[in-house]
Amino acid sequence: MRKFDMPGRSPVVAENGMAATSHPLATASAISVLRDGGNAVDAAIAAAATLAVVEPHMTGIGGDCFVIVAEPDGTLHGLNGSGRAPAGAHAAWYRERGFTEIPATGPHSVTVPGAIKAWEVLSQRFGTRGFEALFTDAIRYAEEGFAIHPRVARDWARYAAELAADEGGRIHYLSNGRTPAVFSRHRLPALGATLRRIAGKGSAAFYEGEVASEIARTIREKGGFLSEEDLAKVSADWVEPITTGYRGYDVFEIPPNGQGLTALIMLNLMNELRVERTSVDGPDRWHLMIEAARLAYAVRDRHIADPASMTCETKDLLDAAYTEALAGGYMPGRRNGNIALPPIPNSDTIYLCVVDGDRRAVSFINSLYSGFGSKIVTPASGIALQNRGACFTLEEGHPNELSPAKRPMHTIIPGMATKDGKPSCAFGVMGGAYQPMGHALVLSNMLDFGMDPQQAVDFPRLFWGEDGTLEAETGIPAGVRSELAARGHTLRDALGPWGGAQIIAIDYESGFLIGGSDPRKDGCALGW
Structure with missing residues (x-):
């Protein structure tokens, strides 16, 4: 039970349906669909469409999407809606011109946006409402x-200079050269018109015709490789979720090219090292x-890539013997300086979850990667294009090396437990990269503590920044920080919050749904 004289909020408890998103307008969109008789899939798509308008720096129709759907009988379905590199993109081209990595933004960072195709594939298989009904709120807000x-x-204000440097960015995401102020009104009429096209004609209105032509032309005029043919070949693929056991639950993630495998490896290590024996907020646990x-994460950066390019099997990385061998690198009293620390880029994402009255559960994530993605916005159609190509490496022979029509290692990961x-x-x-750590932390908070x-x-969070220094949120006590420093960790105050989370749990004994929404964002959980 929380202390009611302290800042905080209670979980939302309801019976007939629930949605949790990072923005209240999106949560309201989902609840409206549920109350009108739509199912959790319908509601999730409606919320995602609204978020593409009201959190445009975090997500959009120019990005990617991953989904896990759990049917009431426990059958799980994974959907990989991540786009591929342009067919004309070759790592050798970049190396020959002196590139050591794919640029973080700009035309070379753009991959095919997979989100709209994923929404359509998801809706056609499990939905009961068409895009016209589900996009109503998003179009109105735009x-x-x-x-x-x-x-x-x-967040929006952080990208003012980069938006000002792009024609589409200036037109659609600045007003009189400035980012919108808190509590002001902002309109995105061009994006609204694009959403109307998609609502009426489906994904073909995005991946073919005028919109596709503008996307490809915009990128190629800036020196990139994306073509109309690349867009027309988009796919969203059903995949079998990968899993591990934790405290009597089965935890599921999307398989590679996503980094969900990292979360499962981490849970295996926490189980092996007996995290439940530590104090919930003590230095031993941290x-x-x-x-x-x-x-x-060292395993992630060594192995995770488009599955067609991986040199090892997912099942082998989740094997008990592999977990035991990895755990040998853990030193209880000291930071192990021999672990290769992967670079941690900044990224922006939305995550939402919905459960309906039939107890169909949807775990849904959509992203542009960095804030406003590539920082390129199509001038006529108002689409911010993702920079997911920055996740490729140019290291020759690496499983995640850039190559034509390949999916990059991907950071966005929806989770599901049964x-x-x-x-x-x-x-x-x-x-972004924090997500596997975040998955492990919130699950441990519930299942261990x-x-x-x-x-x-x-609960407070702690993770490393771009230079490897641990960045501690305000809630990490001074005593914990001192003890971690004594064990060889370098710490500083976090410049901002780590991530944002949404959770809906199903209590079959009481019949209620219990939802939590992260105060680090503007959003909320609602049910009825």
């Missing part, structure tokens, strides 16, 4: 305007989780 919420305003993360064969918890944590979903996402 055309009539929407209120700028505090976290959105704070040290264990940091070191488990460093071991798991118990006794039935969906138990839809969860996700935004925040008995927190409810809201307590689990409220």
Whole structure:
């Protein structure tokens, strides 16, 4: 039970349906669909469309999407809606011209946007409403305007200079040369018109015709390789989720090219190292989780890529013997300086989850990668294009080396947990590379330390920044920081919050849904 005289919020408890998103307008969109008789899939797509308008720096139709759907009987379906590199993009071309890495933004960072195709494939298989019904709120907000919420305003302002440097960015995402102020109204009429096209004609209105032609032309005029043929060949693919057991639950993630495997490896290490024996907010737990993360992320950067290019099997990386061998790198009293620490780029993402009255659960994540993605916006159609190509490496022979029509190693990961064969918890944590650490933390908070979903996402966070220094949120006590420093960790205050999470748990004994939404974002969970 939380202390009611302290800042915080209670979990949302309801019975007939629930949605948790990073923005209240998107949560309202989802609830409206559920109350109108739509299912969790319909509601998730409606929320994602609204978020593409009201959190445009975080997500959009120019990005990618991953989904896990848990049917009421426990059957799980994974959907990989990540786009591919242009057919004309070759790592050798970049190396010959002196590139050591793919640029973080700009035309060479753009891959095919997979989100709209994923929404369509998902809707056609499991939905009961068409895009015209599901896009109603998104189109209205784009055309009539929407209120700028505090976290959105704070983040949007960080990209003013980069938006000003791009024609489409200036037209659509600045007003009189400035980013919108908190509580102001902002309109995106061109994006609204594009959404109307898609609502009426489906994904073909995005991947073919005028919109596709403008996307390809915009990138090629800036020196990139994306073509109309690349867009026309987009696919969203059904995949079998990968899993590991944790505290009597089965935890599921999307397989590579996503980094969900990293979260499962980390959970295996936490189980092997007995994290449940530590104090919930003590230095032993934080040290264990940091070191488990460093071991798991080192595996990620060595092996995870488009599955067609991986040199090892996912099942082998989740094997008990492999976990035991990895755990040998853990030093209880000291940071292991021999673990190769992967670089951590900044990124922006939205995560949402929905559970309907039938107990169908949807775990849904959509992203542009960095804030406003590539920082390229199509002038006529108003689409911010993702920079997911920055996740490729130019290292020759690496599994994640850039090559034509290949999917990059991907950071966005939806999570799902089941118990006794039935969906138990839809969860996700935004925040780019932080996400596997976030998944492991919120699950451990609930399953090891008995927190409810809201307590689990409220809990303070700690992760390393771009230079490898641990960045601690305000909630990490001074005593914990001192003890971690004594064990060889370098720490500083976090410049901002780590990620943002949404969780909906299903309590079959009471019949209720229990939702938590991260206070690090503007959003909320709602149900009825």
